[in-house]
Amino acid sequence: MxxxxxxxxxxxxxxxxxxxxxxxxxxxxxxxxxxxxxxxSKQVTIIMPWSLGGGPDTIARQVAAYGEKYLGVPVIVENKTGGAGTIAMNTVLQAADDGYSMVVANGPLFSLTPSFQNVSYSLDDITPLIGMRITEFVVLTNAKSGITTIDQLKEYAASGKTIKYATTGGPGNDSYTMISVLFKLLDIPAEAIPYDGGQDAINALVGEHVDVAIGSPPVYRDYVASGELNCLGTFIPEGIDVEGIGHIPSFKEQGIDVEFTGMDYFAVRSSVDDSKKAVLTKFIQDVYADPDFQKFMSEMGMEAWGATEDEILTMIEDQTTAMKEYIPLIQ
Known part of the structure; x- marks a missing residue:
């Protein structure tokens, strides 16, 4: 007992x-x-506003490939195209604020798009984590056209033809706005043909479906290096040097008063816990420091842009000021 x-x-x-x-x-x-x-403790998703094969998509997928190595979990890219990036923005803002959804954003989502359509978000809704790239837009022609300079483009237009130009998206998108502004300043009759992504726009130019296109180095470089496409100029005010191509002069250098420096960056909902933001930022920083990733970016003719939150927000403010001058030209 x-x-x-x-x-x-x-x-x-x-x-x-x-x-x-x-x-x-x-x-x-x-x-x-x-x-x-x-x-x-589970898969992280990067929401991509633009289509497969474009510069941001290509870089984001390369970053995602290092998920297991530097984050310990798989990272995938999910394309949510349309609405000049607004569909992707709405998707990330409707997702749980648990840190498992990032978005690739750009300045025009806030400095430009709201001037052309009603949006259900503001800059306060997101927190930039780290920059991805500086967007160096270049205007291109098909080599078969024989147009290699802006003056030759003006001569072509003077023959009575309306130039068809390929853009990524429509009003509210930076590539659409800047090339449209260029044609307005040149007083050239032109018709915009929107495509879902930069690669689609370049494919249309290579296939001679349009006369002119706008693109960034990852999607046009190989075509220019092979002699299929010609570069007429860039919106970067000091011009750019692209490996395998050489120096591309700016439109400013050619006497045309237009300039634009775009950027893409990784972001999350602002309500995500700060400790989780720090983990995601550190992940991307580790990827950027990886020699293999650096080699990948170099082969694309680019460098990772490791800008901080404050640097990104300042650039968006500067873009917003610049767009107040350009938007009335095409509205």
Missing amino acids: KRKRLLATLMAGLFALNLAACSGPLGGSAGGGDKDEDFP
């Missing part, structure tokens, strides 16, 4: 200890049980 009482007492004591452990500071239901310590 004494043995049974002793056993019962021991069992009761063990039960009490287990209960205390579960409810005390070391347990999971009170005090220090923070699931965020395990972040991330």
Whole structure:
């Protein structure tokens, strides 16, 4: 009997200890049980506003390939195209603010798009984590056209032809706006043909479906290097040097008063916990520092743009000021 009482007492004591452990500071239901310590514990998604094969998409997919190595979980890219990037923005803002959804954003989503359509978001809704790239837009022609300069383009237009030009998206998109502004300043009759992504626009030019296109180095470089396309100029005010091509002069250098420096960056909802933002930012910084990733970017003729949140926000403010001058030209 004494043995049974002793056993019962021991069992009761063990039960009490287990209960205390579960409810005390070391347990999971009170005090220090923070699931965020395990972040991330599942797949992370990068929401991409633009189509497959474009510059941002290509870079984002390369970053995602390092998910297991530097984040410990898979990272995928999910394309949500349309609406000059607004569909992707709405998608990330409707997703849980748990840090498992990032978005690739750009300045015009805030400095330009709201001037052309109603949007359900503001800059306060997101937090930029780190820059991705500086967008160096170049205007191109098909080599078969024989047009290699702006003056030759003007001569071509003077023959009475309306130039068809390929853009990424429509009003509210930076590539559409800048090339449209260029044609307005040159007083050239032109018709915009919107495409879902930069690669689609370049494919249309290579296939001679349009006369002119606008693109960034990752999508046009090989075509220019092979002699299929010609560069007429860039909106970057000091011009750009592209490996395998050489110097591309700016329109400013050619006497045309237009300039634009775009950028893409990684962001999350502003309500995501700061500790999770730090983890995601560190992941991308680690990728940028990886020699293989640096080689990949070099082969594309680009460098990763590791800008901070404050640097990105300042650039968006500067873009917003510049767009106030350009938007009335095409509205």
